[in-house]
Amino acid sequence: MESPHQPPTPSTPNPFTSQTPSPSSTPSLATRLQQRNPALHAKITQMALPLAPLVQLTTGDIHPVFPKTLLAFWLLTDAELDALAHFYHQRTPCPWTAHYPCPVAWPAGLALEEKRRKMGKFIGLRGCESPTTDGEVVLGVDLGALREGEEGIVDAARRARDEEEEVRRKLGWYY
Numbered sequence: 001m002e003s004p005h006q007p008p009t010p011s012t013p014n015p016f017t018s019q020t021p022s023p024s025s026t027p028s029l030a031t032r033l034q035q036r037n038p039a040l041h042a043k044i045t046q047m048a049l050p051l052a053p054l055v056q057l058t059t060g061d062i063h064p065v066f067p068k069t070l071l072a073f074w075l076l077t078d079a080e081l082d083a084l085a086h087f088y089h090q091r092t093p094c095p096w097t098a099h100y101p102c103p104v105a106w107p108a109g110l111a112l113e114e115k116r117r118k119m120g121k122f123i124g125l126r127g128c129e130s131p132t133t134d135g136e137v138v139l140g141v142d143l144g145a146l147r148e149g150e151e152g153i154v155d156a157a158r159r160a161r162d163e164e165e166e167v168r169r170k171l172g173w174y175y
Contacts, residue, residue, distance in 0.1 A: 047071035054123060056087060057096045063087045073120065081115040090122060 027035070034041040049070045053062040065080045067073040076084070085091035091106040104118040120128030 047074070051123065054088060054100070057089070057099055073123075073125070074116075076116065076119070078112050078115065081112070081119050084119060085115070085122075088122065
């Protein structure tokens with residue numbers, strides 16, 4: 001017989017509802033989390049995404065601290081990022097440096113977030129590309145003009161057309 005001071009167990013009836021809860025009727029933690037805070041559930045799901053490890057070109061080994069999930073990537077320390085960069089020939093350039101899919105420059109004195117961004121780019125994570133500056137041209141598009149809106153785009157197109165006309169005028173029939 002149960003003492004009145006012990007909480008009811010799942011096999012004992014609940015005195016307030018007079019029903020015995022079944023294990024299948026109680027929602028899991030993930031289900032409750034999804035119902036209460038869908039944004040948090042989505043972020044936890046995103047952070048649990050597995051990462052495919054890179055192998056070192058010279059040995060075929062995987063670095064022991066290579067992150068297995070996206071969360072583990074964001075938890076890498078400064079020293080671990082340096083060790084990964086060295087292991088994969090990015091910190092100390094050598095003939096193997098440029099043979100990786102996305103090689104990065106790893107100068108001394110980088111801040112932690114810059115190291116994390118470079119390592120993310122190196123292992124192929126989206127959103128870790130180098131930041132751009134105003135006036136920079138990527139694939140023939142003036143990014144500064146794009147930031148200025150429609151008027152900036154029209155001005156950039158006009159400048160490009162003027163430059164092309166000037167080249168045609170100077171080169172004449174050679175163009």
